[in-house]
Amino acid sequence: MTGFGSDRLLELxxxxxxxGGDDVEALAWRQAGGLTRFAASxxxxxxxxxxxxxxxxxxxxxxxxxxxxxxxxxxxxxxxxARRAVEVARTMPPDPGYPGMPGPAAYPRAGRxxxxxxxADPATRAGLVAGVIxxxxxxxxxxxxxxxRELEIALANTRGVRAAGATTAASFSILADAGSGTGWAxxxxxxxxxxxxxxxxxxxxxxxxxxxxxxxxxxxxxxxVLEPNAASVLVQWLGWLGFGAKAYDEGRSFLVxxxxxxxxxPLVTVVDDATAADTxxxxxxxxxxxxxxxxxIDQGVAAGxxxxxxxxxxxxxxxxxxxxxxxxxxxxxxxHLSLLPGQTRQADLVAGMERGLLVTRFHYTxxxxxxxxxxxxxxxxxxxxxxxxxxxxxxxxxxFTQSILEALSAVRAVGAETELAAEDGYRAARAPAxxxxxxxxxxxxxx
Amino acid sequence: xEPEELTELALAAAVEAGxxxxxxxxxxxxxxxxxxxxxxxxxxxxxxSSGIGIRVLVAGCWGFAASAVVDPxxxxxxARRAVEVARASAAVDxEPVRLAPAEPAVASWSTPLHRDPFAVPLAERVELxxxxxxxxxxxxxxAHAKATVDLWRRRTVLWSTEGTRVDQTVTQxxxxxxxxxxxxxxxxxxxxxxxxxxxYQGGGWEVVEAADLVGNAPRVAAEAVQLLAAPxxxxxxxxxxxxxxxxxxxxHESVGHPLELDRILGMEAAYAGTSFVRPEDRGRLRYGSPxxxxxxxxxxxxxxxxxxxxxxxxxxxxxxxxxxxxVAGFLTxxxxxxxxxxxxxxxxxxxxxxxxxTNVHLEPGQGGLxxxxxxxxxxxxxxxxxxxxxxxxxxxxxxxxxxAWEIKGGRLGRLYxxxxxxxxxxxxxxxxxxxxxxxxxxxxGVPNCGKGQPFQNARVGxxxxxxxxxNVHVGVGGR
Numbered sequence: 001m002t003g004f005g006s007d008r009l010l011e012l013x014x015x016x017x018x019x020g021g022d023d024v025e026a027l028a029w030r031q032a033g034g035l036t037r038f039a040a041s042x043x044x045x046x047x048x049x050x051x052x053x054x055x056x057x058x059x060x061x062x063x064x065x066x067x068x069x070x071x072x073x074x075x076x077x078x079x080x081x082a083r084r085a086v087e088v089a090r091t092m093p094p095d096p097g098y099p100g101m102p103g104p105a106a107y108p109r110a111g112r113x114x115x116x117x118x119x120a121d122p123a124t125r126a127g128l129v130a131g132v133i134x135x136x137x138x139x140x141x142x143x144x145x146x147x148x149r150e151l152e153i154a155l156a157n158t159r160g161v162r163a164a165g166a167t168t169a170a171s172f173s174i175l176a177d178a179g180s181g182t183g184w185a186x187x188x189x190x191x192x193x194x195x196x197x198x199x200x201x202x203x204x205x206x207x208x209x210x211x212x213x214x215x216x217x218x219x220x221x222x223x224x225v226l227e228p229n230a231a232s233v234l235v236q237w238l239g240w241l242g243f244g245a246k247a248y249d250e251g252r253s254f255l256v257x258x259x260x261x262x263x264x265x266p267l268v269t270v271v272d273d274a275t276a277a278d279t280x281x282x283x284x285x286x287x288x289x290x291x292x293x294x295x296x297i298d299q300g301v302a303a304g305x306x307x308x309x310x311x312x313x314x315x316x317x318x319x320x321x322x323x324x325x326x327x328x329x330x331x332x333x334x335x336h337l338s339l340l341p342g343q344t345r346q347a348d349l350v351a352g353m354e355r356g357l358l359v360t361r362f363h364y365t366x367x368x369x370x371x372x373x374x375x376x377x378x379x380x381x382x383x384x385x386x387x388x389x390x391x392x393x394x395x396x397x398x399x400f401t402q403s404i405l406e407a408l409s410a411v412r413a414v415g416a417e418t419e420l421a422a423e424d425g426y427r428a429a430r431a432p433a434x435x436x437x438x439x440x441x442x443x444x445x446x447x
Numbered sequence: 448x449e450p451e452e453l454t455e456l457a458l459a460a461a462v463e464a465g466x467x468x469x470x471x472x473x474x475x476x477x478x479x480x481x482x483x484x485x486x487x488x489x490x491x492x493x494x495x496s497s498g499i500g501i502r503v504l505v506a507g508c509w510g511f512a513a514s515a516v517v518d519p520x521x522x523x524x525x526a527r528r529a530v531e532v533a534r535a536s537a538a539v540d541x542e543p544v545r546l547a548p549a550e551p552a553v554a555s556w557s558t559p560l561h562r563d564p565f566a567v568p569l570a571e572r573v574e575l576x577x578x579x580x581x582x583x584x585x586x587x588x589x590a591h592a593k594a595t596v597d598l599w600r601r602r603t604v605l606w607s608t609e610g611t612r613v614d615q616t617v618t619q620x621x622x623x624x625x626x627x628x629x630x631x632x633x634x635x636x637x638x639x640x641x642x643x644x645x646x647y648q649g650g651g652w653e654v655v656e657a658a659d660l661v662g663n664a665p666r667v668a669a670e671a672v673q674l675l676a677a678p679x680x681x682x683x684x685x686x687x688x689x690x691x692x693x694x695x696x697x698x699h700e701s702v703g704h705p706l707e708l709d710r711i712l713g714m715e716a717a718y719a720g721t722s723f724v725r726p727e728d729r730g731r732l733r734y735g736s737p738x739x740x741x742x743x744x745x746x747x748x749x750x751x752x753x754x755x756x757x758x759x760x761x762x763x764x765x766x767x768x769x770x771x772x773x774v775a776g777f778l779t780x781x782x783x784x785x786x787x788x789x790x791x792x793x794x795x796x797x798x799x800x801x802x803x804x805t806n807v808h809l810e811p812g813q814g815g816l817x818x819x820x821x822x823x824x825x826x827x828x829x830x831x832x833x834x835x836x837x838x839x840x841x842x843x844x845x846x847x848x849x850x851a852w853e854i855k856g857g858r859l860g861r862l863y864x865x866x867x868x869x870x871x872x873x874x875x876x877x878x879x880x881x882x883x884x885x886x887x888x889x890x891x892g893v894p895n896c897g898k899g900q901p902f903q904n905a906r907v908g909x910x911x912x913x914x915x916x917x918n919v920h921v922g923v924g925g926r
Binding site for chain 2: 034035036037038039040041042043044045046047048049050051052053066067068069070071072073084088091092093095096097121122123125126127129130133143144145147173174175177250251252256257327328329363364365366367368369370371376377378380397399401442443444445446447
């Protein structure tokens, strides 16, 4: 049941064209894959799932726009959905800002489709899980997940856009539990063969045993080294808080009044780049616009925004290829964020800290103040006290309440190794470890 | 082909492939979300998704396969794939899954509706939301006005090899307004009846009408503008009254989730986390003060967690979770308890059922909000959630709210912005000393509860009336 085929998906999208309307766009999306979950060192849930949908957007009378979506995979259902979109459009009020739809374009290479990952069976995933569990040290149990998936996307519109692409992703995450301490490691790659699950298991187990018997630490402001997984969360949040042109226009962006100004350390450069070799994606956005590399923060200076077709038309600029599936009240969002690496090995970041904390991972982060970019969240699965450049023991988990921009302004050094991570499973960002001179922990928990 | 025929085919194929137990859920889910921002329709999302999910037990291991692309051949293929998935799981030794006995259910059920919301013409919905935005924009100083209506309907046909034959249709409706004020580098918002697209309940268009979006719009917009000029809430330890909207999320995060038995048993350790509660704590752990009684009730009219049968075919139940402050029960399933409390729920056809909240209520006390404020010499009224976070064992939490009013001498005083409060779960619930009565008790909807891998969304309800807590730390500072 793998490999529906992006060309076949494009044919399905094309079925929507010619069913009426001034402009018609059909976005077809299919994802299939398996996920094997384990807890207490046994597989407790395992699933395979395939979803497919076609979303049709139609404009009638020039600027009345309607959409409809079907999860059926046959052309007749797609045509019926297009007719439904026309009905919806006819009932909608005119949209004076409707910009039309993009025309044809050449798309950059992006993402990687690995046949073995797309075809990975449950026995392969279970075998990887079993191997990691077998190698756990005595007294350590494990929980986590191994996932393989294939994503195919196609888009056609009556302005001549024909776009199709496919990508794969594999991820392995493990929480090792050593009683009074836990440890975490995860990896995501376009191909399953590129995941070193044994190393991930060993790293999580080592962190778990090192985390035993954590001591209590008084909350306050400390220097920190955020490992890539934790640093990635800061980047993920920035992506939601104001790089989109619509949010900026509506005053809902932390960048309002700050474009062209220094907003954080010169050591920090943030880009959105779906075409980078190590990202997971395709070369066009959900409106059929080519994805472009956009520098959002350039050596600490707020440098740019991302645009969908509507915002770009309004601003008189080229769209950057960051449109979401229409209709979207959110506007454009950067979906392939990366904080660029520095020159310092991760181990040396810790060695350079006189007294502070080494943070493995954050949990349940949430926004406190948008314009200040303040978020809160907990540390988990490996929070360590560092003295004189060495880890001297684990500490109980702490809650941080911290402005992201203030933290990024206090970056002392940037790690050389990066990881792709997503706290909630879908808004992934790539980041290196960060050494930050001041990071505010506002309260503590009991473990 | 009818859903019943597909589920029957799938079950037969699963048994033939070696399943000792199987259930097949055919699900159709229709949604329509309408967003009006200022003077234009910003977003109309209409979706119609159907598919089938087949869950099997083979040698004590679960397997699951699901697809939106369904025909008779595919239904059989999916059943065989589910068995293959289960067999692969047996590669790792472990205690085999055993299901507690349950009487096979044969029934159909639908949410009672006064007016089918999907039958309300789109033009009528747009007109209402434009009027709600106009009423907000009549307030000087407002930057943006938003109004939303969300419709949701799910039909589930559940068949199992034990003879369960359930056909139920749940309809839920939501509506809300959001007023945004921007100035001096700050952004403030006020929402009604609740944040994150408003109030959601089981039912039809009557839920939208009850919200009175237009009537509340000027007040809500004026409060958003007032917040821009309000001082920041200073850090302090004080008495707080949480309104029902905020309290519903407090119950959700710090009572409902910790009492899910799969979390307690470590089954969600890697993602959503575990719980500070242990299996042996039932009847022994003091969770809160004697004023605290919490029930899980899947039979409550209007709740987002209201149904006739869960996704294992177990009948909806009312279960005590905390009685006068003591842990009295858990949210459970057939796999985790000797008798399921009927809390297994899946996010549509594509997901395995998990233990989820149904409607988890803080039971009412007595009196109205005005009386509670009058009985409070010094404190704060905290209103409508803006932010939430809690640790992975559900101990340390921090919430932000849209608005905080000072209470002095039993009267509401000045307004503060950017209010937060934090605490530890059992200490906080131990400080509860008053809950308002049935007249102030509302079943609030939380339509976005996340859990599981792959990620699943659940729609849950929380009955809550405003309640008072003593010695609460408010404002973020270095403690």
